[in-house]
Amino acid sequence: MNGSSIKVDHATAGDQEVVKLYNNIGEFILAYCISGHHGGLLDTGSGVESSHLKARFKKIFKVGEEYSHYIKEFSEEELNVDLDFEFDNKSPFEISFLTRMLYSCLVDADWLDTEHFCEDDKIIRSDFENLKFLHQKLLNHLDGIKKKSENTKINQARNEILQECFEKAENEKGLYSLTVPTGGGKTLSSLAFALTHAMKNN
Secondary structure, X not given: OOOOOOOOOHHHHHHHHHHHHOOOHHHHXXXXXXXXXXXXXXXXXXXXXXXXXXXHHHOOOOOOOOOHHHHHOOOHHHHOOOOOOOOOOOOHHHHHHHHHHHHHHHHHHHHHHHHHHHOOOOOOOOOOOXXXXXXXXXXXXXXXXXXXXXXXHHHHHHHHHHHHHHHHOOOOOOOOOOOOOOOOOHHHHHHHHHHHHHHHOO
């Protein structure tokens, strides 16, 4: 606290609290996200290994580590979050995808909040180039690569993959996948798809 190097296990404190607030799969989704927001999503485990989620639920905080003071800083309304998600009849993939999406949002928000605190809110993240500018910049980059590249079979295959990504990007918005072997140019091809698709669908 106040610049000292004292470590506070707020991740475990957070996941212990969410299991008190909810009594369905939502508690596990939120607990996964909170527990791993600094070090990565944990395995569920059996409750024995301290690096697993279920063991975090059982951790007993020592004298001096007790964290109940948080309740004075938040209103009951702030703590009573409605997950607004029907878990019945959802596939494991859907639940897994939701967990990872929430986890990603939490990690991003945590980094941004830390950044604002450390920089006294001086960081402004709104002055970005528009999609049209970025799309043209990518096209110029791809054109430069093409001019310098030899007409080999692998480069022909990369170009075919790229052109197909451009074509598919003109379709209606949705969930798409790109399955290409290593060395097939997935990074630039997927970026080309993403920017073109974003422009197509505003």
